[in-house]
Amino acid sequence: MKIGKYEIEKPLFLAPMDDITDYPFRNICKEWGADVVVTEFVSAEAVIRNVDRSLKKMSFSEKERPIGIQLYGSVELSMANASKTAESFNPDFIDINAGCWVKKIANRGEGAGLLKDLTKLERVLSEVKSNTNLPVTLKTRLGWDDNNIAIFDVLETAYRIGIDFVTVHLRTRQQGLKGEVNRTWIPKIKEKSKIPIVINGDIKTPQDVEQCYNLGADGVMIGRSAIGNPFIFKRCKIFLEKGEYIPEPDIKERIQWCLSHFRRHIEYYGEQRGVPTFRKFYNGYLHGYPYIGKIRTEIMNTKSAHKIEEMLVSIMENPEELDKIIHTNIMD
Numbered sequence: 073m074k075i076g077k078y079e080i081e082k083p084l085f086l087a088p089m090d091d092i093t094d095y096p097f098r099n100i101c102k103e104w105g106a107d108v109v110v111t112e113f114v115s116a117e118a119v120i121r122n123v124d125r126s127l128k129k130m131s132f133s134e135k136e137r138p139i140g141i142q143l144y145g146s147v148e149l150s151m152a153n154a155s156k157t158a159e160s161f162n163p164d165f166i167d168i169n170a171g172c173w174v175k176k177i178a179n180r181g182e183g184a185g186l187l188k189d190l191t192k193l194e195r196v197l198s199e200v201k202s203n204t205n206l207p208v209t210l211k212t213r214l215g216w217d218d219n220n221i222a223i224f225d226v227l228e229t230a231y232r233i234g235i236d237f238v239t240v241h242l243r244t245r246q247q248g249l250k251g252e253v254n255r256t257w258i259p260k261i262k263e264k265s266k267i268p269i270v271i272n273g274d275i276k277t278p279q280d281v282e283q284c285y286n287l288g289a290d291g292v293m294i295g296r297s298a299i300g301n302p303f304i305f306k307r308c309k310i311f312l313e314k315g316e317y318i319p320e321p322d323i324k325e326r327i328q329w330c331l332s333h334f335r336r337h338i339e340y341y342g343e344q345r346g347v348p349t350f351r352k353f354y355n356g357y358l359h360g361y362p363y364i365g366k367i368r369t370e371i372m373n374t375k376s377a378h379k380i381e382e383m384l385v386s387i388m389e390n391p392e393e394l395d396k397i398i399h400t401n402i403m404d
């Protein structure tokens with residue numbers, strides 16, 4: 073599949089996730105084999121007002137390539153201007169969000185709200201396309217709800233405008249992030265689409281990835297299953313390439329990566345913002361470790377980055393010992 077100037081066979085994408093797929097986490101996922109990454113979504117309105125936090129979300133390191141900057145908004149002029157700013161960061165593509173289901177965004181016509189007004193979607197895509205020399209891509213859903221499946225019209229529009237590829241989250245806006253993902257949509261979508269399709273939604277295992285490719289996907293995108301679990305990319309890659317099912321890294325290695333991620337996160341955000349915003353990652357890194365509940369509670373209640381590092385190092389250096397101590401406490 074062609075992604076900007078890169079040609080990647082069966083690419084694995086890290087999904088854009090607000091407050092998750094930031095600079096430190098994208099870099100970790102790249103190290104674990106993600107082929108393509110996308111920034112968190114960035115509001116076009118915030119970009120044109122030069123809001124610092126939004127501009128910061130568009131910066132990335134060279135080793136993240138190929139990378140897309142994702143924009144959301146519904147005002148054509150704002151999207152056009154924001155795409156010029158995005159282009160100045162020199163990403164490999166600009167991705168337009170027509171899938172965000174969150175009420176305050178979708179109900180004002182942005183994100184999945186664009187699926188309710190396909191002429192608006194067409195105008196937004198055209199404006200972005202004619203204001204950048206970069207490839208423009210789209211991330212969307214099946215439709216607003218089961219009675220309003222829009223994906224086939226969206227694909228037709230995307231083709232007409234010259235969108236490079238479309239990522240389809242196999243759910244409707246009404247489903248949010250819940251409910252079954254039905255992969256029988258893949259061959260139907262592929263049959264109608266004249267442009268490459270990246271499939272997204274509930275990809276949890278190497279077998280899920282393989283199934284999407286067998287059903288005709290051009291690329292596969294992983295979101296929540298990568299949170300605190302960047303190892304999933306390597307496991308999927310090896311399964312695709314060699315048919316081998318490698319186990320998850322053991323607890324020691326997972327904590328080592330948690331620590332590495334934590335340090336980069338604190339370096340990027342500083343201690344005050346970084347310690348609380350890292351909390352969403354512990355569950356993934358520490359899952360499956362016996363008696364982890366107690367350690368997690370302690371970490372969650374600690375404000376000092378140094379103390380958290382000490383706790384993680386002590387578990388990493390001696391997981392069995394810690395296991396025994398906690399086990400004894402529980403037995404007491």
Ligand SMILES: Cc1cc2nc3c(=O)[nH]c(=O)nc-3n(C[C@H](O)[C@H](O)[C@H](O)COP(=O)(O)O)c2cc1C
Nearest residue numbers: 087088089090112113211241273274275294295296
């Ligand atoms: C915390 C969170 C934040 C998200 N933020 C974005 C976003 O900024 N842009 C976007 O296109 N999708 C966003 N999504 C949706 C994901 O990209 C993805 O489509 C969805 O999680 C389904 O994939 P999964 O089942 O692999 O997680 C977000 C999802 C989550 C859970």
